[in-house]
Each structure stands twice: as C-alpha cells, then as structure tokens.
Amino acid sequence: MAYKTRARFVADDIRHRILNGEFPGGTQLRQDALAADYDVSRIPVREALLTLEAEGLVEFYPHRGAFTTELSVAKIRELFDLRVLLEGHLLRQAIPRMTEAALHKAEHILQEYDAALDSGSQIDNWSDYNFAFHEALYHPADLPEAMNLVSQLNTKSDRYIRMQLLYTQAIEKAEREHHDLLELSRQGEVDAACQLLERHILEACEGIVAVLEGRVQASQTPDTAQL
Amino acid sequence: MAYKTRARFVADDIRHRILNGEFPGGTQLRQDALAADYDVSRIPVREALLTLEAEGLVEFYPHRGAFTTELSVAKIRELFDLRVLLEGHLLRQAIPRMTEAALHKAEHILQEYDAALDSGSQIDNWSDYNFAFHEALYHPADLPEAMNLVSQLNTKSDRYIRMQLLYTQAIEKAEREHHDLLELSRQGEVDAACQLLERHILEACEGIVAVLEGRVQASQTPDTAQL
DNA sequence: GTTTTGAAGATTGTATAAAATATAAAAAGA
DNA sequence: TCTTTTTATATTTTATACAATCTTCAAAAC
Numbered sequence: 376m377a378y379k380t381r382a383r384f385v386a387d388d389i390r391h392r393i394l395n396g397e398f399p400g401g402t403q404l405r406q407d408a409l410a411a412d413y414d415v416s417r418i419p420v421r422e423a424l425l426t427l428e429a430e431g432l433v434e435f436y437p438h439r440g441a442f443t444t445e446l447s448v449a450k451i452r453e454l455f456d457l458r459v460l461l462e463g464h465l466l467r468q469a470i471p472r473m474t475e476a477a478l479h480k481a482e483h484i485l486q487e488y489d490a491a492l493d494s495g496s497q498i499d500n501w502s503d504y505n506f507a508f509h510e511a512l513y514h515p516a517d518l519p520e521a522m523n524l525v526s527q528l529n530t531k532s533d534r535y536i537r538m539q540l541l542y543t544q545a546i547e548k549a550e551r552e553h554h555d556l557l558e559l560s561r562q563g564e565v566d567a568a569c570q571l572l573e574r575h576i577l578e579a580c581e582g583i584v585a586v587l588e589g590r591v592q593a594s595q596t597p598d599t600a601q602l
Numbered sequence: 603m604a605y606k607t608r609a610r611f612v613a614d615d616i617r618h619r620i621l622n623g624e625f626p627g628g629t630q631l632r633q634d635a636l637a638a639d640y641d642v643s644r645i646p647v648r649e650a651l652l653t654l655e656a657e658g659l660v661e662f663y664p665h666r667g668a669f670t671t672e673l674s675v676a677k678i679r680e681l682f683d684l685r686v687l688l689e690g691h692l693l694r695q696a697i698p699r700m701t702e703a704a705l706h707k708a709e710h711i712l713q714e715y716d717a718a719l720d721s722g723s724q725i726d727n728w729s730d731y732n733f734a735f736h737e738a739l740y741h742p743a744d745l746p747e748a749m750n751l752v753s754q755l756n757t758k759s760d761r762y763i764r765m766q767l768l769y770t771q772a773i774e775k776a777e778r779e780h781h782d783l784l785e786l787s788r789q790g791e792v793d794a795a796c797q798l799l800e801r802h803i804l805e806a807c808e809g810i811v812a813v814l815e816g817r818v819q820a821s822q823t824p825d826t827a828q829l
Numbered sequence: 830g831t832t833t834t835g836a837a838g839a840t841t842g843t844a845t846a847a848a849a850t851a852t853a854a855a856a857a858g859a
Numbered sequence: 860t861c862t863t864t865t866t867a868t869a870t871t872t873t874a875t876a877c878a879a880t881c882t883t884c885a886a887a888a889c
Contacts, residue, residue: 380664380842406871416844418645421872422652429656437607438850438871453747460691461684520680520758524751531747607872633841643874648842665841665880 386423400445455580468516481511613650627672682807695743708738
C-alpha cells in the first residue's frame with residue numbers, strides 16, 4: 376500500500392478539487408489541461424478520470440470527454456435515504472459486537488475532532504474525520520461490502536456537505552450528536568442509537584437541501600448551464 | 603448511446619467471460635494477452651480492466667497487474683443480505699406507484715422468460731432476464747441511485763448465481779416466485795410481497811453457498827491456488 | 830542446509846505521436 | 860434568408876515505444 380501510482384495520485388487530487396467545489400457540476404475536465412497541471416502525460420489523467428467515473432463524480436461521453444456530475448435535490452434525498460438504510464443496518468449489526476478497543480478508537484477520533492474544532496473550523500478535513508468516526512462505529516459489524524457502498528454514497532454527496540458547512544454551523548450540531556451516538560452504542564441501546572442515527576443523517580440532508588434551494592434562489596441570474 | 607468505444611466493448615466482453623467462469627477467481631489477466639485476443643493495443647484493455655475494477659470483478663496491484671476477485675462464503679452472504687435490504691426498500695416504494703403499464707411490462711418480461719425456458723435452459727441469458735424483471739418491478743420507485751447499487755451487487759454475485767444454475771434446478775423455482783411476486787405487487791400487498799422477496803433472495807443465497815461448499819469438498823485435490 | 834543477494838526476464842506503468850470523432854464555422858444551393 | 864453540405868479545428872481515443880517495477884532463479888555467503 377506504500378507505493379502510489381501516478382494515476383492514483385492524480386485521481387486523489389482531482390477528487391479533492393471536485394469535492395472542494397473547484398470544479399462545480401457540469402464542468403468539462405480537459406485531459407491535456409489536467410496533464411499539464413500535474414506535469415504528466417494524458418494517460419494517467421485518463422485513468423484517474425475513469426476511476427472518478429466509477430465513483431460517480433464524473434461522467435464520460437464518447438469522444439466528447441469527461442464532465443463532473445450534477446446532483447439534483449431529489450438525488451441528494453435519495454442518497455441520504457440510502458445512507459439511513461445502510462448505516463442503520465451497519466450500526467445494528469455493530470453494537471452487539473463492540474469491544475472496548477473499538478469504543479476507545481471511536482472515542483479517540485471524536486477527541487481529535489474536538490481539538491481540531493477548537494483550533495479553527497477546518498472544513499477541509501471535516502469530511503475525512505466524519506467518515507472516520509462513522510467507519511470506526513460500524514467496523515465491529517465486519518461488513519466490508521456494506522461499508523464500501525456507504526463510502527460510495529459519501530463521496531457522491533461530499534461536496535454538498537462541504538457547501539452546507541460553509542453556510543451553516545452544522546459541525547457543532549453533528550459533533551454533539553456523534554457524542555450521543557457513541558454513548559448510546561456503549562450502553563448497547565440499539566434501537567435508540569439507530570433512531571438517533573436516522574435523525575442525524577436526515578437532518579443533515581434537510582440542511583443541505585435548504586442551502587441548495589436558497590442558493591438557487593439567490594443566484595438565479597447568471598451562469599446557469601455550461602453544457 | 604449507439605456508439606461503443608473499443609475500451610467499452612472490451613470491458614463488456616471481459617465481464618462476460620468472467621461471469622461465465624472462463625476466468626475463475628484469482629486468475630491474472632495479462633494485458634498484452636488480452637490485447638492480442640481483441641486485436642487492439644493495451645490501452646483500451648487497461649481501461650476496460652479499470653472499469654471492471656470499479657465493478658468489483660477485478661483488482662489491481664501496482665506493477666503486478668489485474669486479478670479477478672475471489673468471493674468468500676461470508677462475502678456472498680453479505681452481498682445477498684444487502685440485496686434484501688435494498689431491494690426490499692425499492693419494492694416497498696415501488697408497489698404504491700405501480701401503473702398498469704408498469705405491471706404489464708413486468709409481466710411481458712416474465713412471459714418471454716417462460717418462452718425461453720420451454721425452448722431450452724438458456725443459462726447464458728438468464729442473469730439478464732432476471733435483472734430485467736427485478737428492474738421492471740422496482741422502476742416505479744424512481745430511485746436510480748438505489749437501482750445502481752443493486753446492479754453493482756448483482757454483477758458481483760452473478761458468476762456464482764450462474765454456477766448454481768449449472769448444478770441445480772433453481773430456475774423453475776425462481777420463475778414461480780417471480781410470478782407470485784408480481785401477483786402480490788398487483789394486489790398491493792406490500793408486506794407480503796416484501797416477505798416473499800426476502801425469502802426469494804435468501805434461499806437463492808443458501809443454494810449458492812450449498813453448491814460452493816459442495817464444490818470445495820468435491821475438488822479439494824488439484825488446482826487450488828494460482829497465486 | 831538455509832538465507833541473502835543480484836542479475837535476467839517478464840510485465841506493468843507512462844510518454845509521445847498518430848488516428849478517429851465531434852463541434853463549429855464557412856460556403857454552396859434552394 | 861434559410862437550410863444543407865463541406866471544411867477546419869479541437870479533443871478524445873488508440874497505437875507504438877520506452878522506462879520503471881516486480882518476479883524468478885541461480886549463485887554466493889553465512
């Protein structure tokens with residue numbers, strides 16, 4: 376796992392730029408421009424774009440190139456509904472199997488969170504932290520395929536989560552809920568924990584939708600479509 | 603959608619060969635050999651393999667190449683559990699929104715099934731038919747992301763489903779259940795339909811596991827590992 | 830006898846360059 | 860003037876060639 380091929384490096388960086396909003400939905404990603412950016416040939420760039428296509432961040436049109444995907448409100452709602460379903464399944468399986476070590480690990484991640492929060496907002500790393508916590512929580516379930524699907528759903532919705540964080544103070548709320556979630560898990564309160572998780576996810580979803588619809592209303596004048 | 607790039611063509615064909623069992627789990631897929639096979643350069647082959655990696659049929663190891671993935675019994679069980687979860691969700695959303703047209707379409711697919719069954723086993727097309735029926739059933743739910751996940755789970759488990767069909771008479775059983783499923787959906791019996799769906803999926807899973815464990819017992823002598 | 834080292838061979842990963850295709854603009858015809 | 864065809868340009872897609880990495884196997888050291 377030490378070695379990182381150029382294609383993988385480029386993929387990681389382009390993903391980062393997409394999630395940060397540098398490439399909004401619908402922008403074309405020109406292969407030679409990116410190749411020049413990273414000072415590599417177009418082939419690793421192409422492979423990177425294919426990887427991102429698999430993740431749902433990018434879509435290829437034959438002989439026309441790669442474009443970043445656009446998510447509608449309906450699709451965001453669907454993604455978060457699926458998260459509720461899958462993460463609920465994972466948490467339900469995980470709680471009875473949680474060891475002390477697993478609980479400590481999740482708690483450790485939470486504390487790092489808190490520390491990072493005190494020293495500035497750090498939106499950039501927030502997504503990774505967030506996913507790390509959820510992953511730690513679900514890890515005892517030992518369901519790698521389900522985790523994989525959850526991870527996919529996360530990458531698809533990540534950029535909108537970031538957008539929400541820019542406009543609202545959702546981090547503190549999420550952070551409090553994470554603490555509660557861990558506490559309920561520790562006590563083995565499966566149903567209560569799953570209910571909280573469901574609220575946790577769905578309220579985040581509504582926050583994003585609110586921002587999105589607000590944004591649409593605010594900037595309905597220019598730069599609507601690029602394709 | 604008419605045009606098919608070479609990379610896509612190669613990907614479709616290699617997928618077919620993997621699912622048919624020509625490349626069992628763990629075999630290395632050499633790029634130049636495949637390139638010679640299809641009379642193209644290695645680059646479209648490489649892109650095809652990357653696509654298949656995204657689908658979970660193949661795994662890349664840096665500077666070592668691509669290998670077909672191996673599924674354990676535990677992983678198969680996990681995949682089918684996820685199918686129960688997601689397809690149940692889909693069916694539950696779909697039934698209340700089913701129009702006459704949607705029901706007819708599903709029924710039409712079923713009848714084609716039956717016709718194909720009478721004129722010979724046709725295992726090769728069975729997977730496509732099977733997925734087409736389930737898709738038609740879930741289509742009224744209008745949840746493309748969920749369908750996408752279900753499709754992923756299907757491609758991953760497909761080759762083992764085919765294997766099961768070779769050894770057992772599961773097609774007829776599945777066909778009967780499909781008819782019942784459609785009937786319950788038509789009558790709006792949401793809970794009963796979902797319960798039947800769950801049984802339908804889980805029993806198929808157990809059938810596969812039985813074959814797998816039987817096969818392992820039968821051929822424990824030669825050609826165990828290639829890597 | 831076991832382990833380690835190193836060179837040869839094979840295979841993947843990347844760069845450069847040519848071919849194929851789509852988009853856009855210009856010219857010809859109605 | 861509008862439509863259709865042609866041509867030109869830009870971009871993607873594929874082929875060829877080269878570089879980097881891994882595997883293998885034999886020889887040497889312990």
